[in-house]
Amino acid sequence: MTLKLFNTLGRKIEDFVPIIPNEVGLYTCGPTVYNFAHIGNLRTYLFEDILRRTLEYLGYSVNQVMNVTDVGHLTDDADQGEDKMMKSSREQGRSVWDIAEFYSEAFFKDLELLNILKPTIVCKATEHITEMIELIKRIEDNGFTYSAGGNLYFDIAKAKDYGKLALLNLQELKAGARIEVDKNKKTPHDFVLWFTRSKFEHQAMMWNSPWGRGYPGWHVECSAMSIKYLGEQFDIHCGGVDHISVHHTNEIAQSEAATGKKWVNHWLHGEFLVLNKEKMAKSSGKFLTLAALLEQGIKPLDYRYFCLGAHYRSQVQFSFEGLEGAKAARANMAERLIHLQGEVEESGAEPGETVPGEKKGAEAEEYLTAFKKNICNDLNTPRALADFWGLLKDNGIQAAEKLKILYEMDKVLGLDIAKFKLQDEEIDEQIKMLIKERELARAEKDFRRADRIRAELNGRGIILRDTPSGTGWRKKQAG
Ligand code: AMP
């Protein structure tokens, strides 16, 4: 099935065609690690995860690269304001390096909790300064730069199609439509490639370069690292919609200035999560984290479910009522799945195995076809989720077949349904302990003790099921 994706570059839905058959180079702009990721940021990473899972489901081998910005991002994307890392370091009384490490770790923990696949390559800006300097040299050699006031700037007037991603009008830009503070810039949208004259008294992160001791502009890191790991031309680049007009526009300008060729084929952007009609923003300090949701009894996968309910190109209004709805729906899904798993076990069939005398699941395949069609239609997760529900609720389909196809769908949705059983909160502590004891007995190959524990739990109405990811359990049906 052909994957159709909306390309911000050109603003239309296009068939996805990779440069190398069956392989995908995917770059997803990563976090600036000066604070916890907020759930708006996480919505963008969730959409990118659906994209990655869809590509892999379709059989592509995906090389996903994500940067970690630990230097050079000012509070305004267009070179104004304070350095985000330094500001955080000052406020928290810790070194910038400490801040970067702490929040990177917290970020990847959040991704794990949301069942987001880890990028194949994670790269830190501070570990790629040499690559950035090399790239800037190429841009300079090709005549796209000028020095002013101690900084090296990119001259957007030299780029033939600057602003093509954001559909910016260069004539208007030249006229200085925006209020500009930096008097060194020839055109307001010119941007810094290398800073040598730091605005900050205690600039902690500095490196030697042909333009003097200093630090890179924010945009250059994504160009340098993506080119290093994915080559001078690659398939897909993603981020949130806020990156279209400045960050990604500047990434394109400088990358194409360096290489002289088209850089990325498909550009995908996730819409915002909004809070009281305002974009949820890290820099404003008013934002919700995954931990804050947990305090309200909303689990990370409830949030994942909530996000799946909206198309990635639609804005989503945050509300606790909305999240409660997602939580209830997921609990309902879990209950049905636990019941379904029980049915499959009782029938003695493996998921997907047909039990003689029962209806074959041809109709289940139809649900899967619809699911694939929807997910291939620019990642339509709300429709795909509806296909999942349609199949789950369809009583005319044989249980083992149904379960097999639901597992297939979950490869894309990532709700981790195979573990639903292990997450039941009502399990009492004693049963949990017995299951642990039995797992220990099995690890020690004391199968007699393991069997005794199973029999004991069975006597209490608990049926166990061993899977590669752990032991699941369910209560026996009454009657
Ligand atoms: P940052 O760490 O600020 O560089 O942002 C990380 C990612 O989150 C970027 O791709 C942003 O475009 C995205 N982002 C920022 N705010 C929001 C929001 N309110 N909703 C969705 N995505 C966002």
Ligand code: ZN
């Ligand atoms: Zn980037």
